[in-house]
Amino acid sequence: xxxxxxxxxxxxxxxxxxxxxxxxxxxxxxxxxxxxxxxxxxxxxxxxxxxxxxxxxxxxxxxxxxxxxxxxxxxxxxxxxxxxxxxxxxxxxxxxxxxxxxxxxxxxxxxxxxxxxxxxxxxxxxxxxxxxxxxxxxxxxxxxxxxxxxxxxxxxxxxxxxxxxxxxxxxxxxxxxxxxxxxxxxxxxxxxxxxxxxxxxxxxxxxxxxxxxxxxxxxxxxxxxxxxxxxxxxxxxxxxxxxxxxxxxxxxxxx
Amino acid sequence: xxxxxxxxxxxxxxxxxxxxxxxxxxxxxxxxxxxxxxxxxxxxxxxxxxxxxxxxxxxxxxxxxxxxxxxxxxxxxxxxxxxxxxxxxxxxxxxxxxxxxxxxxxxxxxxxxxxxxxxxxxxxxxxxxxxxxxxxxxxxxxxxxxxxxxxxxxxxxxxxxxxxxxxxxxxxxxxxxxxxxxxxxxxxxxxxxxxxxxxxxxxxxxxxxxxxxxxxxxxxxxxxxxxxxxxxxxxxxxxxxxxxxxxxxxxxxxxxxxxxxxxxxxxxxxxxxxxxxxxxxxxxxxxxxxxxxxxxxxxxxxxxxxxxxxxxxxxxxxxxxxxxxxxxxxxxxxxxxxxxxxxxxxxxxxxxxxxxxxxxxxxxxxxxxxxxxxxxxxxxxxxxxxxxxxxxxxxxxxxxxx
Numbered sequence: 200x201x202x203x204x205x206x207x208x209x210x211x212x213x214x215x216x217x218x219x220x221x222x223x224x225x226x227x228x229x230x231x232x233x234x235x236x237x238x239x240x241x242x243x244x245x246x247x248x249x250x251x252x253x254x255x256x257x258x259x260x261x262x263x264x265x266x267x268x269x270x271x272x273x274x275x276x277x278x279x280x281x282x283x284x285x286x287x288x289x290x291x292x293x294x295x296x297x298x299x300x301x302x303x304x305x306x307x308x309x310x311x312x313x314x315x316x317x318x319x320x321x322x323x324x325x326x327x328x329x330x331x332x333x334x335x336x337x338x339x340x341x342x343x344x345x346x347x348x349x350x351x352x353x354x355x356x357x358x359x360x361x362x363x364x365x366x367x368x369x370x371x372x373x374x375x376x377x378x379x380x381x382x383x384x385x386x387x388x389x390x391x392x393x394x395x396x397x398x399x400x401x402x403x404x405x406x407x408x409x410x411x412x413x414x415x416x417x418x419x420x421x422x423x424x425x426x427x428x429x430x431x432x433x434x435x436x437x438x439x440x441x442x443x444x445x446x447x448x449x450x451x452x453x454x
Numbered sequence: 455x456x457x458x459x460x461x462x463x464x465x466x467x468x469x470x471x472x473x474x475x476x477x478x479x480x481x482x483x484x485x486x487x488x489x490x491x492x493x494x495x496x497x498x499x500x501x502x503x504x505x506x507x508x509x510x511x512x513x514x515x516x517x518x519x520x521x522x523x524x525x526x527x528x529x530x531x532x533x534x535x536x537x538x539x540x541x542x543x544x545x546x547x548x549x550x551x552x553x554x555x556x557x558x559x560x561x562x563x564x565x566x567x568x569x570x571x572x573x574x575x576x577x578x579x580x581x582x583x584x585x586x587x588x589x590x591x592x593x594x595x596x597x598x599x600x601x602x603x604x605x606x607x608x609x610x611x612x613x614x615x616x617x618x619x620x621x622x623x624x625x626x627x628x629x630x631x632x633x634x635x636x637x638x639x640x641x642x643x644x645x646x647x648x649x650x651x652x653x654x655x656x657x658x659x660x661x662x663x664x665x666x667x668x669x670x671x672x673x674x675x676x677x678x679x680x681x682x683x684x685x686x687x688x689x690x691x692x693x694x695x696x697x698x699x700x701x702x703x704x705x706x707x708x709x710x711x712x713x714x715x716x717x718x719x720x721x722x723x724x725x726x727x728x729x730x731x732x733x734x735x736x737x738x739x740x741x742x743x744x745x746x747x748x749x750x751x752x753x754x755x756x757x758x759x760x761x762x763x764x765x766x767x768x769x770x771x772x773x774x775x776x777x778x779x780x781x782x783x784x785x786x787x788x789x790x791x792x793x794x795x796x797x798x799x800x801x802x803x804x805x806x807x808x809x810x811x812x813x814x815x816x817x818x819x820x821x822x823x824x825x826x827x828x829x830x831x832x833x834x835x836x837x838x839x840x841x842x843x844x845x846x847x848x849x850x851x852x853x854x855x856x
Contacts (some may be wrong), residue, residue: 308766311459312771
């Protein structure tokens with residue numbers, strides 16, 4: 200079976216007039232189905248560029264990118280849009296939900312742009328199912344302003360899931376969340392990964408990266424480290440520990 | 455199917471910003487409302503003028519005397535006393551396609567009746583005058599051809615005369631003294647009201663033109679001859695026939711008469727109201743364009759403000775075309791909504807004006823249709839640039855936009 204993501208000697212050069220910026224200098228990477236990868240690196244290390252390329256939002260200057268066996272480096276703008284719609288789910292740091300729009304409508308959004316659009320009834324059912332997976336079905340009629348940060352990010356994950364993508368790309372998904380909510384969101388990602396969904400996330404936090412299976416590090420436009428996580432953290436256990444600590448500190452729990 | 459989805463998306467986007475959507479549409483509402491109201495008022499005024507012109511009679515051609523030229527001194531229009539009863543009779547006899555010929559002569563006189571007196575217009579007419587002018591009798595009867603031949607001392611009076619000289623009594627059969635000659639009143643005309651030029655048309659006494667010439671004006675020349683043609687499209691031909699007949703009767707002398715038709719008079723009368731309507735419509739049209747620019751302005755602001763939203767849509771698979779259509783449809787919905795509300799507002803304003811100011815109003819379906827589609831066109835025209843701008847955004851840049 201072919202890998203979900205296969206980058207071969209990717210170079211990306213930003214040509215802004217006189218100065219040429221080499222964002223990626225020969226990146227090769229393979230990600231197999233069912234992996235959960237944390238992408239790390241300081242700012243300017245080239246990881247955002249790789250994420251944009253992986254997300255089909257941008258094209259490499261040279262090198263090939265096979266997504267699910269398809270060479271996407273040669274597709275045009277609209278074909279890339281269809282690939283993004285069908286094969287990739289995006290989760291952003293700032294949630295990026297449509298304001299004043301219910302959770303359900305937000306989750307339905309990717310299906311509106313699907314090349315083969317499902318019926319209104321099917322869209323609703325699939326959106327509700329995706330909300331059930333992230334545990335927010337009962338909040339489907341809430342707008343983002345009525346939801347907490349963690350809940351908003353779970354709605355965003357539901358939106359990323361709804362078109363059954365090959366890979367979910369998350370750009371610092373816990374960057375705007377407190378530590379307990381971050382662990383909850385990582386728990387959602389781990390559950391999805393257990394069901395076989397491939398996940399790739401950028402993060403700055405080592406403890407968040409330790410919830411993943413594999414960590415890769417970028418520096419100066421190159422991949423400098425690629426290690427399996429050991430020991431791996433489990434969000435469920437971590438949550439129990441946090442809850443216990445909070446109860447002891449009388450922050451929550453029964454008196 | 456994708457198009458249908460875009461409509462849903464556009465409606466959802468507009469619904470998220472109800473107040474802003476309403477305010478944006480307001481420009482178009484005012485523009486279209488102003489167009490509808492002014493055109494309605496203009497049409498009302500025009501139809502009123504047309505009704506007044508029609509009350510002068512259908513398909514009327516009038517022969518006026520020319521100007522008099524005595525020893526180098528030129529009198530004005532109509533100063534010559536060049537039209538004779540024989541001219542009128544010749545027209546009646548020889549020109550085809552005419553329904554009636556009415557020789558006419560008038561004079562102002564102090565009249566006495568019932569112990570009261572009144573200065574009024576005495577006009578000598580033929581019995582056909584009433585049918586030519588679309589005028590009817592309230593009571594009594596018109597004088598006849600017999601009265602013309604015998605120069606009978608009979609009269610038909612207007613409503614104003616009846617009110618002034620015979621208050622509270624029936625004037626039929628009573629007598630009125632004109633130049634001290636008693637005339638027997640045969641009939642009373644129905645009320646006709648004021649004409650376009652503000653004259654009271656009911657302040658009149660009609661007598662046979664022969665009697666008028668012999669006993670009142672004591673002149674043997676007519677002031678004008680009115681001719682009613684059988685149909686409107688023959689009027690130019692009849693006008694020519696009359697001119698050549700009268701020229702032939704003058705046997706080589708200069709033309710001392712003018713032939714005019716009613717259309718020329720009607721055109722002069724409607725020209726003013728048409729100019730006013732045009733002017734007001736132009737102003738209203740400008741406000742419609744301003745409304746359109748308002749939509750463009752808001753759509754441009756909206757594109758900037760929603761850059762991130764556009765980025766999200768592009769990231770999750772929207773094509774540039776989808777974004778273009780969404781923004782275009784949003785602006786079209788806004789302007790159509792504005793158009794419909796504007797039509798209702800303009801209609802309402804027209805109705806209120808007609809109710810409280812008594813202005814005649816005519817809401818024309820053409821104006822409504824044009825306003826409706828024009829507002830849609832405004833939406834497309836002024837919505838296209840912002841929509842294209844939105845569609846060309848780069849998803850990475852748009853997502854990073856703060």
